[in-house]
Amino acid sequence: MAKILAVGEIAGGVLKKASRETTSVAKKLGGTVSSILIGSGAAAGAPEVAKHGADTVYVGEAGTYNGEAYAKAIADVVKSKGYEIVILPHSWIGRDISSRIATLLNTGVISDATEISMDGDRVKIRKPVYSGKAFVSLKVKASPQVVTIRPNAHPIADAAGAGKVENITVDAGASKAKQVKFEATGGTRVSLTEADIVVSGGRGIKGPENFPLIEQLADILGAGVGATRAVVDAGWCDHTLQIGQTGQTVSPNLYVAVGISGAIQHMAGMGSSKYIVAINKDPDAPIFKVSTYGVVDDLFNVLPPLKEELKAALGK
Numbered sequence: 032m033a034k035i036l037a038v039g040e041i042a043g044g045v046l047k048k049a050s051r052e053t054t055s056v057a058k059k060l061g062g063t064v065s066s067i068l069i070g071s072g073a074a075a076g077a078p079e080v081a082k083h084g085a086d087t088v089y090v091g092e093a094g095t096y097n098g099e100a101y102a103k104a105i106a107d108v109v110k111s112k113g114y115e116i117v118i119l120p121h122s123w124i125g126r127d128i129s130s131r132i133a134t135l136l137n138t139g140v141i142s143d144a145t146e147i148s149m150d151g152d153r154v155k156i157r158k159p160v161y162s163g164k165a166f167v168s169l170k171v172k173a174s175p176q177v178v179t180i181r182p183n184a185h186p187i188a189d190a191a192g193a194g195k196v197e198n199i200t201v202d203a204g205a206s207k208a209k210q211v212k213f214e215a216t217g218g219t220r221v222s223l224t225e226a227d228i229v230v231s232g233g234r235g236i237k238g239p240e241n242f243p244l245i246e247q248l249a250d251i252l253g254a255g256v257g258a259t260r261a262v263v264d265a266g267w268c269d270h271t272l273q274i275g276q277t278g279q280t281v282s283p284n285l286y287v288a289v290g291i292s293g294a295i296q297h298m299a300g301m302g303s304s305k306y307i308v309a310i311n312k313d314p315d316a317p318i319f320k321v322s323t324y325g326v327v328d329d330l331f332n333v334l335p336p337l338k339e340e341l342k343a344a345l346g347k
């Protein structure tokens with residue numbers, strides 16, 4: 032039976048959804064499942080990941096994020112306890128530490144799995160490549176097997192685990208890099224990669240003065256806010272909101288594309304969304320080829336009544 036370590040994320044005692052996903056995926060793969068949580072208030076997350084199958088939960092209290100220290104602590108647990116498979120979220124933290132962990136363990140890393148299974152004792156994954164034009168199947172050859180999974184692309188399942196807590200030390204003092212500042216962006220809105228719903232704006236919104244239309248619709252739906260590169264490059268919103276090949280990858284249940292043409296580079300970042308709703312005045316816009324529902328109209332005609340209808344329907 033494989034020994035699998037699921038890496039979670041927690042901050043301020045609030046468990047990120049990614050922690051439930053990695054633990055659920057580890058449980059689905061079979062074997063003995065443990066989770067590891069590093070961050071402020073990490074202990075609070077232990078009973079939560081146990082609900083998804085973690086028998087042991089390693090808990091490391093840490094103040095501010097430090098990739099070097101997090102990776103070292105996780106690699107030490109993998110080595111000392113003999114874990115054969117490490118599953119991380121393909122979030123910005125997961126991307127940062129997975130390669131560091133792989134380096135410390137002298138192994139490789141396979142990233143951004145949208146499907147994952149076991150083939151004998153090897154992890155097998157499938158993921159989109161070439162901006163979603165093709166899929167590739169990969170099998171991990173190196174050991175330990177380190178894999179990151181795309182957020183929101185894997186079901187969360189309940190499976191009671193023993194949840195035995197083991198405290199670990201995270202030593203940021205030994206780090207070669209010194210963090211001078213940490214600035215969280217996005218305010219109180221749900222983070223893009225975790226959001227069940229994402230509302231994104233494209234060049235069709237015409238200018239920065241109209242970006243609040245996107246934000247207002249997102250707030251009514253409790254959604255994350257995204258944008259195309261055209262909008263980001265024009266400075267109409269913060270660059271962290273960019274979705275696509277050179278931006279973030281999202282996999283929400285619902286993606287609302289407003290005034291977005293559907294360029295291949297944008298679709299690389301949202302093509303695995305479950306439902307896509309597009310609002311575009313051009314009936315030939317490529318976004319309609321991938322959308323579940325399409326509204327062919329001027330977004331400035333559609334958004335105001337849509338917001339009112341949604342507010343009434345959702346009691347807001």
Ligand SMILES: Cc1cc2nc3c(=O)[nH]c(=O)nc-3n(C[C@H](O)[C@H](O)[C@H](O)COP(=O)(O)OP(=O)(O)OC[C@H]3O[C@@H](n4cnc5c(N)ncnc54)[C@H](O)[C@@H]3O)c2cc1C
Nearest residue numbers: 233234235259260261275276277278290292296297312330
């Ligand atoms: C190497 C490389 C990497 C890239 N990476 C990314 C990336 O990560 N993310 C990304 O998004 N792009 C990326 N791009 C850019 C990409 O090719 C497109 O240029 C970009 O996605 C287009 O953004 P858009 O859909 O907002 O704008 P446009 O393509 O200009 O589309 C605007 C759409 O709005 C519609 N519209 C206009 N007015 C209205 C209205 N009033 N009501 C309704 N609809 C309206 C139009 O019909 C049109 O379809 C990359 C390009 C390259 C070369």
